[in-house]
Amino acid sequence: MKKIYPQTKSILSLFLVLCTTTLFSQNYYVSPGGSDSNNGLTNTTPFKSITKAAGLVTPGNTVFLMKGVYAQGYIIISKSGSPGKYITYTAYPGDSPKITFTGSLWNLIIISASYIIFENIELEGNNANLTYSGALASYNDKNGGGNNTALYGQYNTNAISVNGDGSKGIFPTHVTIRNCKVHDFSAGGIGSGYADYLTVEGNTVYNNAWYTMYACSGISIINTYNSDNSTNYKIIVRNNICHDNKDLIPWVSITPHRLSDGNGIIIDVNQRTPIPTNSAGIPYTGRTLVENNV
Template identity: 40%
Template sequence: MTIQFLQHTLFFPMMIYGFGFLSLSASLVLPWALTGLVQGERITESLVKDVGQLSTVQEMPLPSRKLISAIPTATTFYVNSNGNDRNRGLTPSSAFRTIQRAADLTNPGDTVLIMNGVYRNAYPTGSVLDIKRSGRANAWITYKAYPGARPKLQHNGWHGIWIYNKASYIEVNGLEVVGNNRNITLAYAKSQKYNQSNPLTNGNCITIDGRAKGRTHHIRILNNKVHDCGGGGITATASDYVTVDNNEVFNNCWYSIFGASGISLLDTWNSDNSRNYKMFITRNKVHNNQMLIPWIENGKFQDGNGIIVDRSRNNGYRGRTLIANNITYKNGGSGIHTYESDHVDIVHNTAYLNNQTAVINYGQIMSNHSGDIKVINNILYSAPNRPISLNGGSTNVTFNYNLYNNNGSRVNAVGPNDIMADPLFINASNGDFRLKRNSQAINSGFRWNNLTTDVVGNSRVYGSASDRGAYEMRY
C-alpha cells in the first residue's frame, strides 16, 4: 500500500450515520393508525402528542442574495475538452483541456467557464476536480458551465468534485457530475462489501470536506445534475454556510458500504456565533437514492435518505438549517431526515413514496433524536400501511399544516392543522407533483415569512393562503 493511497483513504469515506446504533422498534416508536378518518378530515388536537404549537415558530431572516460586485482584477478562465493545458486559458479559443489546470490558477473573484465535453479523473482514485484555493467574502471563485454548454464530469474515483483544504467562498454552478454506477453490477458490489478501499463502488459525486486539511465554509452548489455515484450525491462534512439549491440528485448511494444519502450535511461546525439561517437545502429534486449494500459499521440498511441533516450536535452547531421547496421521492430511507441535529426548519416540501428499502420504516419525514425541529406546510405521501411521519426520541418538535395521504398509513407525529387527504398530484408516477385544481393542499397552508417563492420560482402566496407542498399553484 503506497503513501499516496493512505492519504486518500484518510478522507474519502462519507459516513452518514442516519440512525447509528438506533433501530426503530415498537418500544421506541408507537405509530398511530388513522384509518378511521374520512377523506379530507382534519386531524384533531386530541391526536397531538409532544408536538409543539406553531406559535413557537421563530422565523429567521434570509441573508441577502445580492450579486457580488465584480472584482477589477478578476480573471475568467476557459476550459474545453478539446483544449490544451499549455494554452493560456484566457479565451474560448485558447482554452485549457482540464478543469484542474484552471482551478490551480484561480484567485479570489475568478471564474472558470467550462465548455461542452466529457471531463474525467486523471488517475484511477482521483477526482475530476480538486478545489483547494479559496475566494473571499466579496470575491467568490466560481466554476460554472459556459453559456449554453452542458459539460459532464464523469468519474470512477473517490470524488467527482472534492472541495477541501479550507477552500471557502466557492460556487459550483450548472454542471453534470456522473459516477460509476452504470459500470457496476450488484453482484460485483456485494463481493466488495468489506472493501473500504474501492472507489469504483464508493465514489461520491460532490464532496465538501471540512475534515481534510481544514474547515470549509461559504459554499454554493447550484443548478447541477448529480447522479449515479455509488456513494453520496452532494455531501458537506464539517462545513458551515452551505447552500444546495436547484439540483437534481438521483441514482446515488447504491453500492457504497459507508451509508450514504442523496444530499447530506454531517457534523456541521460553527464558523461564527450566528444563530440565523446558515445552511440551505432548497428547490432540489432528489430521487432514487438507495442503499443496496449494507453499512459496513453494523451490517444494516439504514440510510439512502433523500436529504439528511446528520449529527450537527457533535460540534454544538448553533445556526439554523432551512430545508424548503424540495421534492424527494422513491429514496431508500426517509425523504427528509434529521439525526442528532437541532434548529432545522422543514417547510414546503413534497415527500412521496420514500422508504423504498424494505427494512426501513422511518416515514417520509423523520425527526430522530433531534431538537427544535419544525415541519410545516409539507405533503407526505406514503405507501399503504407504511409510516408517514415519525418523531423518534426528539424534543421541541412541531408538525403542523402538513397534508398526509389517507391510505391506511401510520402517522406518528401530527399537529392540529394537519389534514388527511389525497393531495391530487397531476402525475406522480411520472414525477409531476404539481397539484390539481381541487387539491386540499391549495390555499390551506401557513404563511412562512421570508420564503417567498416555490420550487420553480413562482411567488408565494398566490390566492388566500400558501399551498402545502413544494408548488404554489396559479389557479
C-alpha cells in the same frame, strides 16, 4: 490651466488602481479539446483540465467549462475566494458540460476551500457499469478484513464532497452548489462535513448511493461546524429534486451491519461535531433551512 498637485496625483492613481482591481475579474476557460499548454484566458485557447484552472484561480475569478465530457480523475478545489469575490465554476454560456470518470475513485469533486460557487454542471457516476453482486463482493471483502482500496473505490464514489478536516483545522465556509445534475454515483451525491454557510439549491440528484457500504444519501449534511457565533440560517437546502437515491449494501462501519441511510436529503449529527479542541464534539448553533424540495 489648473495645476494638479503631487498629492492629488497620488490620490487619483490610487483611485484608478482600486477601480481597476474591483472591475477586472479574470476568466479561465476549459475544454476537453483544449491543452494545458494554452493560457486558458479565452474560449479559443482553453485549458484541457479543470485541475489546471483550479490551480491558478484567485478571488473573483470564474472558470468556464465548455461543452463536452470531462473524464480526468478527481478534482480538488482548494483555493478560496473572499467575501464579495467568490471563485465560480460554471458552464460556458449555452453549453452543457459533463464531468464523469471510470474505474476506482473515492470522490470526484472535493471542495476544501471557502467562498466557492459550483453551478450549472452535470456530474455522472459509473453505476451503469456496476452490479449489485460486485458491490456485495466488495462489502464482503472489507468485512472479511480485506484492504483492497482499489476495489472499494469502484463501489464507494462520491460526486461532490465539501470536505473539511477537523483534525487539521480545515473548515470550508460560504460554498454554494446550485443548478447541477448529479446522478448514478455508487456513493453520495452532494455531501458536506465540517463546513458552514453552505447552500445547496436547484439541483437534480438521483440514482445515487446504491452500491456503497458507507451509508450515503442523495444530499447529506453532517458534522456542521460553527465558524462563528451566528444563530441565523447558515445551512440552506432548497428547491432540489431528489429521487431514486437508496442504499442496497449494509453499512460496514456499524455492528451489527445493516442497511442505513439512502435518503433523498439528510441533516445529520449536528449535536456533536468533534474539533481539535473538543474531541467529544460541540453542537451546531446556526439554523438549517430545508424547503421546497421534492
